[in-house]
Amino acid sequence: MTDTGVTDTAVTGTAVTGTAVTGTAVTGTGATVHVGEFRAEVRDWLAAHVPAEPLPSVDTAEGFERHREWERELAAAGLAVISWPAEYGGRDASLLEWLAFEEEYYAAGAPARVGQNGLFLLAPTLFAHGTREQRDRLLPPMARADEIWAQAWSEPEAGSDLAALRSRAVATDGGWLLSGTKTWSSRAAFADRAFGLFRVSPGGRPPGDPPLGGPAPQSPRGPARKPRGQAPSAPGADERAAGKHEGLTYLLFGLRDPGVTVRPIRQLGGETGFAEIFLDDVFVPDANVVGAPGEGWRIAMSTASHERGLSLRSPGRFLAAAARLVELWQRTGDPADTATAQRVADAWIGARAYQLHTRATAARLADGGTLGAEASLGKVFWSELDIALHETALDLLGPRAEIRGERWLEGYLFALAGPIYAGTNEIQRTVIAERLLGLPRISRAPRAAR
Numbered sequence: 001m002t003d004t005g006v007t008d009t010a011v012t013g014t015a016v017t018g019t020a021v022t023g024t025a026v027t028g029t030g031a032t033v034h035v036g037e038f039r040a041e042v043r044d045w046l047a048a049h050v051p052a053e054p055l056p057s058v059d060t061a062e063g064f065e066r067h068r069e070w071e072r073e074l075a076a077a078g079l080a081v082i083s084w085p086a087e088y089g090g091r092d093a094s095l096l097e098w099l100a101f102e103e104e105y106y107a108a109g110a111p112a113r114v115g116q117n118g119l120f121l122l123a124p125t126l127f128a129h130g131t132r133e134q135r136d137r138l139l140p141p142m143a144r145a146d147e148i149w150a151q152a153w154s155e156p157e158a159g160s161d162l163a164a165l166r167s168r169a170v171a172t173d174g175g176w177l178l179s180g181t182k183t184w185s186s187r188a189a190f191a192d193r194a195f196g197l198f199r200v201s202p203g204g205r206p207p208g209d210p211p212l213g214g215p216a217p218q219s220p221r222g223p224a225r226k227p228r229g230q231a232p233s234a235p236g237a238d239e240r241a242a243g244k245h246e247g248l249t250y251l252l253f254g255l256r257d258p259g260v261t262v263r264p265i266r267q268l269g270g271e272t273g274f275a276e277i278f279l280d281d282v283f284v285p286d287a288n289v290v291g292a293p294g295e296g297w298r299i300a301m302s303t304a305s306h307e308r309g310l311s312l313r314s315p316g317r318f319l320a321a322a323a324r325l326v327e328l329w330q331r332t333g334d335p336a337d338t339a340t341a342q343r344v345a346d347a348w349i350g351a352r353a354y355q356l357h358t359r360a361t362a363a364r365l366a367d368g369g370t371l372g373a374e375a376s377l378g379k380v381f382w383s384e385l386d387i388a389l390h391e392t393a394l395d396l397l398g399p400r401a402e403i404r405g406e407r408w409l410e411g412y413l414f415a416l417a418g419p420i421y422a423g424t425n426e427i428q429r430t431v432i433a434e435r436l437l438g439l440p441r442i443s444r445a446p447r448a449a450r
């Protein structure tokens with residue numbers, strides 16, 4: 001449920017002054033490193049390598065491949081996955097170093113991270129819940145951008161209510177047959193592989209109901225495999241009683257596997273990175289289940305906590321945008337317009353507050369804490385900050401903001417999606433109310449069969 005929109009923060013050479021992560025950090029191995037030295041190394045490398053001209057949009061076929069090349073350049077320099085263990089191409093960097101890297105990355109106006117769904121969402125999930133075999137097999141090609149991942153969670157009738165998803169995994173010899181429809185998958189039109197949630201019946205066995213929408217379709221591509229039971233059913237009363245989260249399973253599949261059809265969705269701006277994914281008896285081996293069958297919801301919530309906070313939207317992005325806004329104000333603002341000056345200051349303060357909050361989270365994680373429902377707080381904060389910041393820039397620019405290709409306008413359009421992707425802000429507010437503030441839970445009547 002992700003996207004990039006890095007262009008909104010991109011401006012080569014803008015330094016984020018006065019806000020930098022400084023000092024020392026203790027790595028997972030106990031070694032003390034100087035964040036300042038690391039920051040200087042990153043800054044120098046970026047100054048020498050960031051393309052002078054912005055790459056074409058990552059949501060176009062050409063732009064996607066250009067961004068893949070950039071990822072490879074980062075990987076060759078040992079900068080693609082700095083927080084990962086060295087055996088997977090990382091540097092065992094601490095969270096503070098990683099935050100410093102992000103600040104430098106955005107301040108330098110470096111290209112969008114085309115591999116972000118894999119790097120920032122799936123990888124942490126594999127470190128927490130995957131097997132050694134999965135990490136060894138999947139992480140190195142992910143780090144080199146040889147395999148770029150898409151997130152296949154949302155469905156036509158399961159967005160906010162993700163657990164209502166209808167895509168199915170039916171046990172078969174040596175693996176699973178996947179069927180169903182996923183939608184709004186960012187860059188799935190060009191990506192290589194996807195991670196998704198699918199429903200199996202309790203115990204990993206398909207229920208004995210009639211198949212969804214008629215007999216299970218035969219895959220037009222690839223060998224037909226005989227399911228280890230009957231075809232999947234629409235959710236029945238038994239499943240609803242058992243709970244919507246039961247049977248959800250976290251599975252990995254190839255976007256060019258037999259039985260997969262990817263249909264691009266054209267966005268308002270004409271780009272086609274978004275896609276629908278149709279799965280028609282797609283075989284995946286048992287080795288591509290993350291966690292155990294039926295554990296998908298718990299594991300998905302682990303992915304979601306990274307998506308809403310810390311790893312997907314680090315403070316560097318907003319610090320760089322706020323620095324650009326201050327610079328725009330200094331260049332174009334009317335000193336007598338104190339109301340706008342106040343909005344500029346608020347945006348800068350908001351970015352700085354998010355940075356401090358994130359550092360506190362990093363310290364908590366370093367002490368063995370976990371990233372849970374609190375990520376929802378950060379998600380509401382950064383998404384609303386992003387809109388306010390861009391609206392202020394557009395007001396400063398006036399009619400000039402309308403010029404096509406104007407970065408603030410592109411950034412604004414993308415910022416508008418912030419309260420939607422990674423789980424809408426309405427849903428995050430419910431999470432905050434119930435799980436952080438302990439307010440009474442909203443009663444949720446059983447969902448009627450669709």
Ligand SMILES: Cc1cc2nc3c(=O)[nH]c(=O)nc-3n(C[C@H](O)[C@H](O)[C@H](O)COP(=O)(O)OP(=O)(O)OC[C@H]3O[C@@H](n4cnc5c(N)ncnc54)[C@H](O)[C@@H]3O)c2cc1C
Binds near residue numbers: 003151153156187
């Ligand atoms: C830019 C972008 C990138 C995305 N990338 C991906 C991706 O890579 N992979 C992926 O799987 N999905 C992706 N998504 C999809 C995204 O996760 C969903 O759009 C989102 O979860 C909302 O689901 P929906 O669109 O079905 O809206 P709905 O769930 O139909 O919601 C419609 C409105 O009703 C509100 N609402 C719904 N239920 C409640 C409730 N219980 N209480 C209060 N309000 C409620 C919502 O907040 C929303 O305002 C992306 C979306 C965007 C905009």
